[in-house]
Amino acid sequence: MAVQSTFKNMSLCLLVICLVCSGLLAGVYALTKEPIDAAAKAKNEAAIMEVLPETAVTVEEERTVEFEGASYTYNLAYDEVGNTVGCAINVAPVGFGGPIAIKVGFDVNGVIWNTKVLSQAETPGLGAKCVEPSFSSQFKGFDPAAKKLAVKKDGGDVDAITASTITSRAYTDGLALAVKVFQAIAQTPMPLNE
Numbered sequence: 791m792a793v794q795s796t797f798k799n800m801s802l803c804l805l806v807i808c809l810v811c812s813g814l815l816a817g818v819y820a821l822t823k824e825p826i827d828a829a830a831k832a833k834n835e836a837a838i839m840e841v842l843p844e845t846a847v848t849v850e851e852e853r854t855v856e857f858e859g860a861s862y863t864y865n866l867a868y869d870e871v872g873n874t875v876g877c878a879i880n881v882a883p884v885g886f887g888g889p890i891a892i893k894v895g896f897d898v899n900g901v902i903w904n905t906k907v908l909s910q911a912e913t914p915g916l917g918a919k920c921v922e923p924s925f926s927s928q929f930k931g932f933d934p935a936a937k938k939l940a941v942k943k944d945g946g947d948v949d950a951i952t953a954s955t956i957t958s959r960a961y962t963d964g965l966a967l968a969v970k971v972f973q974a975i976a977q978t979p980m981p982l983n984e
Contacts, residue, residue, distance in 0.1 A: 833908070834893075838865055841895025841904040842876040845869045849878075855975050862971045874898055879971050880908075883964030886956040887911035890920065894968035900976070902932040902965065917957030925951050925958075929965060939966045 793799055838849055846867035854861050864879040877896045882889040891908040905926055912918045919925055928949060932939070940946025941958050950958035 837893045837906040837908060838867075838878045838895075841878050841893050841906050842867045843895075843897050843903055845875045848872075855971060855978070857971050857974045864971070864975060876903060877972060877975060879968045879975075881964040881968045881971070883960040883967065885910065885912050885920075885960035886917050886954070887913060890957070890960055890964065892961065892964050892968070894965055894972075896968075896972050900934065900969065900972055902929050902934065902969075905929045905965065912957050913954070917951065917954040919951045919954065920957050920961050925949075925961075932965075934966070934969045939969065 835849075839846070842849070847870045848868045849865050850868070852863050852865055854863050862879060862881065864877055866874055867876045867878065869875045875898060877898075879894050879896070880891065881894060882891045884890075888911045890910045890912065893906045893908055895903040895905070897903050907921045907926070910918065910920060912920060937947040938945065939948065939962050941948045941950040941955065941962055943950060943955060944959070946962065948958065948962050
């Protein structure tokens with residue numbers, strides 16, 4: 791005997807399908823959460839070491855600082871005798887395709903040691919070039935006290951990505967923000983030159 795197609799039967803069938811799918815999705819999430827978190831942590835730790843001076847031996851756990859109503863995470867790094875040698879700060883300026891998560895490393899003098907894009911959704915072939923060394927390498931050793939952290943089109947010292955001024959501006963604005971956050975961290979009770 792065939793089941794009649796009624797609103798009650800269709801609703802019950804849809805409910806069962808939704809419950810089964812939800813259970814399967816929850817199971818897959820539970821199985822993959824730990825490996826995904828471990829991979830994200832490893833990526834973050836590798837990025838920290840990439841943006842800090844080579845003398846950094848120990849990196850302390852992530853801290854947060856409040857700046858202009860927002861919260862920013864950072865890590866301080868120390869050499870083998872415990873002297874502070876740098877700071878890695880996370881910023882996420884908004885580019886053409888959304889937020890560009892950048893880790894910015896500083897030495898104790900406030901000079902940008904290096905930068906690393908953690909994630910971005912910029913246009914492939916245009917703004918996505920922000921991860922390429924041809925663009926990002928110009929920030930290695932960038933001293934914001936001596937140079938203007940803005941694209942040349944805006945009177946600064948940064949070469950923009952061809953046909954991607956929005957991404958270039960967002961990237962440099964993010965680094966300028968990181969400089970301000972670094973200066974705020976340097977004013978905290980834990981000075982960087984301990």
